[in-house]
Amino acid sequence: MANLTSISKSEKSYIQTALEAVPPLREDGRALYDFRAVLLATGVAPLANGSARINIGKNPEEGAGGTEILAATKLEVETVDSGDGVDGGRIVCTVTCSPAAYPLLSMNALDELQYDYTTTLHQVLSHPSLHPRNLGILPRKKSWLLNLDLVVLSDAGNVYDAMFMAARAALWDTKVPITRAVQYTAKKSSSSKPVDEKMDTDESSSGFDTRQIPSAQDFDLPDYWDEGEVLGGRELWPLAVTLNIHSSVHFLDATSKEEAAAPLKMMAAFAFPSTSSPTIQAVRLLGPGELQHARLQTLLSEAERFGQEMYDALEIKLRDEDFRRNHKARNRFAQR
Amino acid sequence: MSSRVEILNDGGYRSDGRRQYELRDISIDLSPRGTADGSALITHGLTEVMVDVFGPKEAKSRGQSVHDRATVSVEVGIMPFSTGERRKRNRGDKRVLELAASIRQTFEPIIQTSLYPRSEISIFVHILQQDGGLLPASINATTLALLTAGIPLTDYVTAMTCGVHSTTSLLDLTILEENDLPHLTVASLPRTGKVTLVTMETRLHAERVTECLKIAGEAGKILHKEMKKAVEARTQKLAQAMEMAPKVAVVGGGSGGVGDVEMEDEMDT
Numbered sequence: 001m002a003n004l005t006s007i008s009k010s011e012k013s014y015i016q017t018a019l020e021a022v023p024p025l026r027e028d029g030r031a032l033y034d035f036r037a038v039l040l041a042t043g044v045a046p047l048a049n050g051s052a053r054i055n056i057g058k059n060p061e062e063g064a065g066g067t068e069i070l071a072a073t074k075l076e077v078e079t080v081d082s083g084d085g086v087d088g089g090r091i092v093c094t095v096t097c098s099p100a101a102y103p104l105l106s107m108n109a110l111d112e113l114q115y116d117y118t119t120t121l122h123q124v125l126s127h128p129s130l131h132p133r134n135l136g137i138l139p140r141k142k143s144w145l146l147n148l149d150l151v152v153l154s155d156a157g158n159v160y161d162a163m164f165m166a167a168r169a170a171l172w173d174t175k176v177p178i179t180r181a182v183q184y185t186a187k188k189s190s191s192s193k194p195v196d197e198k199m200d201t202d203e204s205s206s207g208f209d210t211r212q213i214p215s216a217q218d219f220d221l222p223d224y225w226d227e228g229e230v231l232g233g234r235e236l237w238p239l240a241v242t243l244n245i246h247s248s249v250h251f252l253d254a255t256s257k258e259e260a261a262a263p264l265k266m267m268a269a270f271a272f273p274s275t276s277s278p279t280i281q282a283v284r285l286l287g288p289g290e291l292q293h294a295r296l297q298t299l300l301s302e303a304e305r306f307g308q309e310m311y312d313a314l315e316i317k318l319r320d321e322d323f324r325r326n327h328k329a330r331n332r333f334a335q336r
Numbered sequence: 337m338s339s340r341v342e343i344l345n346d347g348g349y350r351s352d353g354r355r356q357y358e359l360r361d362i363s364i365d366l367s368p369r370g371t372a373d374g375s376a377l378i379t380h381g382l383t384e385v386m387v388d389v390f391g392p393k394e395a396k397s398r399g400q401s402v403h404d405r406a407t408v409s410v411e412v413g414i415m416p417f418s419t420g421e422r423r424k425r426n427r428g429d430k431r432v433l434e435l436a437a438s439i440r441q442t443f444e445p446i447i448q449t450s451l452y453p454r455s456e457i458s459i460f461v462h463i464l465q466q467d468g469g470l471l472p473a474s475i476n477a478t479t480l481a482l483l484t485a486g487i488p489l490t491d492y493v494t495a496m497t498c499g500v501h502s503t504t505s506l507l508d509l510t511i512l513e514e515n516d517l518p519h520l521t522v523a524s525l526p527r528t529g530k531v532t533l534v535t536m537e538t539r540l541h542a543e544r545v546t547e548c549l550k551i552a553g554e555a556g557k558i559l560h561k562e563m564k565k566a567v568e569a570r571t572q573k574l575a576q577a578m579e580m581a582p583k584v585a586v587v588g589g590g591s592g593g594v595g596d597v598e599m600e601d602e603m604d605t
């Protein structure tokens with residue numbers, strides 16, 4: 001990856017020696033395992049099926065700075081037999097980096113960077129183990145294509161964690177329209193009286209005959225009080241924890257300067273099923289450098305612990321947002 | 337699909353309940369964002385555009401720099417979720433390039449580029465939501481972002497679309513109206529009353545054009561008032577912060593901030 005922020009040798013050694021000091025020090029006064037303030041809002045794009053905006057490390061006085069990412073999902077209907085649809089639906093993730101986030105990068109470097117992010121995110125989120133069950137519409141006929149688009153509006157370090165948080169929030173917010181299968185049956189020419197489409201009683205077939213399962217050709221959208229139902233298994237969407245590693249210390253949520261001074265990082269994505277223990281969905285070792293095998297295991301278990309904390313905090317916020325946008329909005333509407 | 341929508345009913349109301357010359361709700365947010373030198377977010381009804389300005393700075397490639405003035409570069413990014421139907425437009429998309437070129441051509445004569453030789457001013461436009469009037473919203477947001485970045489302009493640039501329904505002209509079209517009506521986009525300088533950009537993609541009777549230009553110019557003056565109000569509010573906040581500053585702390589050199597604010601003040605006049 002191209003050097004996104006360039007720092008001088010002395011700046012670099014300043015950050016590095018401060019990290020090695022006892023107790024370790026960071027530029028903004030945080031401890032090693034402290035996160036910057038995370039701001040999150042869902043439902044920011046009215047034309048999307050689900051959306052979220054996240055900002056990590058916004059400067060409270062000026063209101064500028066911080067890593068800012070916009071995520072939105074959009075559902076499309078696909079045909080399975082003739083189109084590129086897959087039975088049971090599919091997920092496609094795309095990450096776009098705004099040139100405003102990387103004003104110094106050339107267009108080619110920007111394309112490479114967003115391709116990098118896209119691959120990582122797509123590989124993790126489109127894995128079969130996370131696939132939501134309600135993305136199919138008609139078996140072998142129609143299915144939903146879930147497009148998840150992320151836009152990196154500004155980068156102040158720790159893009160991976162922010163990306164996964166934004167993706168999780170947007171997917172959590174996604175509502176899948178409820179569909180109902182519709183079937184048209186032609187009248188039998190032999191029968192004298194008109195046969196109702198549901199009451200198809202033929203003499204030759206018994207009611208227990210299940211060999212001819214009616215296969216619906218089309219679907220419609222029933223009138224429903226809400227935009228739809230939430231994605232199945234939405235608590236499963238993974239979160240990423242990036243540990244930045246410098247000699248014997250590792251730290252969380254690096255700013256871009258710290259990323260430049262300590263380029264080796266380990267990104268691990270965890271899913272937290274409610275019934276079983278957390279599962280690792282991805283591990284990436286990024287940047288130049290090497291790591292002892294034994295250390296990797298301790299780092300992974302550390303990352304899992306941080307991931308659990310992040311998950312709990314995000315969960316509270318997401319439920320809060322859900323409440324704000326649904327219950328409170330409905331109450332306000334009722335009281336008008 | 338849209339032909340069934342009544343553009344202007346007998347009572348003189350449009351499909352979204354506005355009158356003929358009524359503009360949509362405008363909201364302006366000039367709070368700083370990311371590492372940009374100036375940024376602005378403007379909404380015209382449901383159309384939402386965010387602009388970040390960087391510069392004047394050293395040109396990204398030396399070949400692009402001009403020895404006696406600054407170059408202006410514009411990049412437009414349309415969010416794939418900004419429309420009803422998801423559509424990903426790449427950077428090379430003709431429509432995107434055309435939009436960027438129109439914005440650049442509008443601002444090149446307005447920005448006092450000769451003050452910054454051999455440098456570059458980059459304008460990044462993000463279209464977050466589309467509901468008609470994409471180009472005017474982008475131009476208005478760019479004006480505001482350039483002002484917040486402290487880049488000297490000769491005047492505000494305000495833009496508006498004007499459409500014609502049989503013989504009556506309508507202002508600030510939504511996407512429904514844009515699809516059905518011939519319309520032209522006019523960018524004007526409210527102080528001098530000059531016009532910097534007129535574009536039209538459909539056909540319009542020659543007799544209607546003068547009226548359209550006049551009305552769009554009037555709308556530009558209204559927009560100018562709104563934009564000026566927003567910029568003044570921001571400048572006032574900065575001035576207040578400056579008065580507060582010595583009491584809080586003298587450390588962390590306030591000189592840079594002072595310089596910025598002075599530039600703001602000059603521009604408002």
